[in-house]
Amino acid sequence: MEITKPDSPGYDKAREMVNKRIDQRPSAILTCASVSDVQAAIAMTKRDGKKARIRAGRHSYEGFSIGGPDTYVIDVSPLNHLDIDKTTQTAWVGGGSQLYYDVYQPLWDGGQYTIPGGSCPTVSVGGLVSGGGFSFSGRKFGLTCDSVTAIQIVTGDGQLRTIDENHCQDLFWGCRGGGNGNFGVITGYQFKLYPASDVVLYQIDWPWQQNNIASICKAWAAMVANTSKELMTFLRFSAGDKGPILSSFGQYYGDQKDLETIVDGYFGKFCHNTISFETVSNIDAVRHWGGIKTKSRPLNAPHFMLHHDTLGSPTEPEGGNPVKFVFHDGGYFKASSIMLDRFFNDAELQYLYQIINEHNDTHTFIVLDSQQNGYSSALAPDYNAYAHRQAIASVQIYTSWTDPKQTQQHIDLVENIRKNLTGAGKGAYRNYGDTLIPDWQTAYYGDHYQRLQLVKQRYDSDNLFCYEQSISP
Numbered sequence: 001m002e003i004t005k006p007d008s009p010g011y012d013k014a015r016e017m018v019n020k021r022i023d024q025r026p027s028a029i030l031t032c033a034s035v036s037d038v039q040a041a042i043a044m045t046k047r048d049g050k051k052a053r054i055r056a057g058r059h060s061y062e063g064f065s066i067g068g069p070d071t072y073v074i075d076v077s078p079l080n081h082l083d084i085d086k087t088t089q090t091a092w093v094g095g096g097s098q099l100y101y102d103v104y105q106p107l108w109d110g111g112q113y114t115i116p117g118g119s120c121p122t123v124s125v126g127g128l129v130s131g132g133g134f135s136f137s138g139r140k141f142g143l144t145c146d147s148v149t150a151i152q153i154v155t156g157d158g159q160l161r162t163i164d165e166n167h168c169q170d171l172f173w174g175c176r177g178g179g180n181g182n183f184g185v186i187t188g189y190q191f192k193l194y195p196a197s198d199v200v201l202y203q204i205d206w207p208w209q210q211n212n213i214a215s216i217c218k219a220w221a222a223m224v225a226n227t228s229k230e231l232m233t234f235l236r237f238s239a240g241d242k243g244p245i246l247s248s249f250g251q252y253y254g255d256q257k258d259l260e261t262i263v264d265g266y267f268g269k270f271c272h273n274t275i276s277f278e279t280v281s282n283i284d285a286v287r288h289w290g291g292i293k294t295k296s297r298p299l300n301a302p303h304f305m306l307h308h309d310t311l312g313s314p315t316e317p318e319g320g321n322p323v324k325f326v327f328h329d330g331g332y333f334k335a336s337s338i339m340l341d342r343f344f345n346d347a348e349l350q351y352l353y354q355i356i357n358e359h360n361d362t363h364t365f366i367v368l369d370s371q372q373n374g375y376s377s378a379l380a381p382d383y384n385a386y387a388h389r390q391a392i393a394s395v396q397i398y399t400s401w402t403d404p405k406q407t408q409q410h411i412d413l414v415e416n417i418r419k420n421l422t423g424a425g426k427g428a429y430r431n432y433g434d435t436l437i438p439d440w441q442t443a444y445y446g447d448h449y450q451r452l453q454l455v456k457q458r459y460d461s462d463n464l465f466c467y468e469q470s471i472s473p
Contacts, residue, residue, distance in 0.1 A: 001037040004029040015066060015073075018122075021332040021407060022063030026053070026071045033078040038154045038185045045072045045464065046156075052465050054181040056096040057124030061335050062433045064467040065127070065181065076126065079187055084110045089193045090149060091115075095126045095186040100290060107193065108283040114196040116141035119289040126186055130179030131431035132386045134394065136251040136289055139229040139374030141194055145176035145384055146376060150190035155183065156464040164190075174455040177386030178445060180430055182452070182471045183459050196282035200256045202263060204275040205247035208356075213246055214349045216270055220248055221343040223266040224370040224393065230254050231262065231370075237356050238365040244356045250370075251285060333400040334411050336418045336434040339391040339427030340368070351420055359413060364399040366417065387446035388427050395421065396432055411436075433469060440469050 004014045005028050014029045027050060030041040045052045050072045055065035057077070066073055079094035080102040091113070097103050100121035107113040116135040118128050125144070133144020141147065150164040151172060161184075163172040174183060206216055220235045227233075233250035248267070252259040256279045263275075280288065287293075344352070352366060371377065372392040381389055388394070397417045399410045415436050428434065428443040441449045449471070456463075457473040466472075 001033075001040050002031040004031065017058045017060065017063055017066055019059075019061060019063065019333055020404075021334065022060075022066060024063055024066040024068055026067045026073045027069050029055075029073045029075055031075045031078065032185075035152075035154065035160055035187050038074065038076065038187060039158045039160070041072070041074045042154060042156065042158050042185065042464070045074070048072070051463075052185075053467055054126070054185050054465065056126040057098060057122060059120070059123050059127060060433065061333075061431075062435050062468065064433055064469065067467065074185055076185060076187065077124070081188075082106045082110075084113065084193070086111055089113075091191050091193055093125055093189050093191060095124075095152075095188055097125050098122050099125065099128070100286065100292065104283065104286045108196055111193075112196045112282070113193040114282055114286075115144065115147055115191045115193065117144050119286075121290040121292060125189060127180070127431065129189055130175065130177075130181070130186070132177050132388075132429065133431075134369055134429075136232050136285065137194075137199075137253070138376065139232045139370060140253055142375035142379070143177075143386060145386060146379065147192045147194075148176055148189050149192055151175050151186055152188040153184045153186045156460045156462060160187070170455050171459055173382075174385050174452050176384035178430075178448065178452045178455075178471065179385075180470075181465055181467065182456060184465065197253065198279055198281055199285050200252040200254065200259045200277060200279050201249075201285060201288060202252065202259060202275075202277045203247065203249040204263065204267060205245050205273050206270055207273055208244040208246060210353055212270060213353050214346055216246060216267065217344065217349055219266045219270070220368075221392070223262070224372050227262060227373070229374045231259070232374075233370045234367055236365055236367040237352050238367075239356045239360040240363045240365075244360050251289075331400050331402045332404065332407060332410070333398065334414045335396060335398045335432050336414050336437070337397065337429040337432035338395040338418065338421055338425045339371075339388040339429060340393045340395060340425040341391065341427075342424055343392060344421070344424055348421055348424060355417060355420075359399075362399055362401070362410070362413070364413065365396075367396050367398070368393045369396075382448070385445065385448050385452060387444070387448045388429070391425065391427065394429050395425075396429075397421075435468055444469075445471075 004011055032038045032041055053065055053067045053071050053073050055073050055075045076096040079096040081094040084091045099117050116137045129145045152162050154160050230253040236247045238245045256277055260277055377389055397414050401410050428437055430444040437443050452471050456471045461473050
């Protein structure tokens with residue numbers, strides 16, 4: 001175990017988070033390369049009377065994985081192993097594994113497998129799975145946490161437990177959708193694997209015209225409601241250097257001609273700026289959405305699609321051993337979310353049009369990703385701790401900046417957008433953490449919160465693992 005304290009060389013680098021808005025100084029960062037290291041870190045935290053925060057990829061939007069002087073950070077980023085079992089079509093993945101180099105690429109190389117995971121290359125599976133896990137294959141294969149078949153976790157008593165549907169069922173239930181550093185240190189996940197078949201990518205953007213926006217948005221909502229789970233589709237309102245843009249993009253498991261017919265059926269009557277379709281391998285789709293350039297395929301997702309450009313777009317080395325990247329050169333950002341019970345009405349769409357117009361000098365977007373009629377929607381509401389299976393879409397509200405003097409105005413912007421749109425849905429996505437959500441227990445976890453408290457009481461009654469929005473015993 002490597003111990004980094006405030007007087008240690010490299011402490012400031014070690015405490016750095018993806019979001020520069022987060023500036024915390026924990027008493028120590030305990031970097032663990034084995035289960036025994038994790039057990040020693042937990043023992044040291046308890047001995048010294050500190051609280052524990054668990055960190056893997058440093059992407060916690062509100063810095064829940066870093067803390068102040070009363071905390072020790074247990075960092076599991078070295079736990080990045082991957083072991084494929086072709087007989088059972090499963091793989092064990094280390095809790096600190098980053099999505100691209102540690103998971104997607106090795107799964108592809110080991111048999112052209114995949115799992116439904118996020119697009120950002122350096123996000124860790126630990127944080128992603130714990131809160132649910134959205135992906136470009138989410139409607140077809142479900143949430144990332146829905147593909148987890150077993151978990152290895154070290155609880156506050158220092159015990160390593162392998163949990164699944166037959167062992168510690170309550171803890172296994174809670175760690176998939178409600179884990180998020182609440183119950184212990186997860187050192188590994190076992191995933192069900194899927195064949196990484198070719199997919200069709202599409203992207204389309206329209207002129208920013210008020211009289212068309214509502215009609216296009218309603219057409220998108222109709223497409224989500226009436227197409228099969230093979231299509232994962234997004235709708236995005238964005239401001240920034242390119243001017244206001246309304247766009248849609250997504251990924252389809254099927255024939256390119258079929259997708260072209262679907263898109264034309266819903267959007268063909270609207271004049272667009274650009275439209276494209278492309279059939280690619282699964283790993284090239286991962287690179288596309290992650291903004292990863294390679295020598296053989298020099299593509300990069302346009303900046304209006306996702307927010308990786310804010311954090312720094314990586315380039316895969318052209319030769320030699322791959323070097324994992326961590327986004328240390330990004331800026332400040334603030335985000336929030338809404339889980340939609342219904343699609344936006346005319347007044348809400350008019351508000352979105354106005355807010356993008358008024359703040360087009362900022363890097364701000366509101367993006368909706370389709371949830372309705374997908375794999376996840378068909379599972380029982382209490383299949384695991386994820387509480388929003390009946391949502392028709394999730395909404396991420398996001399803004400970024402580079403001048404720290406602008407911090408409060410951007411925080412206010414996101415909060416005002418959230419407040420003005422919550423009539424369409426009261427829920428929120430835990431992985432887009434927001435400390436300004438008033439009743440976060442219900443927003444994140446719905447009716448599952450009390451059950452999660454019972455899990456917490458059983459496995460961490462002393463509340464060793466805690467932060468601003470952690471589950472209380």
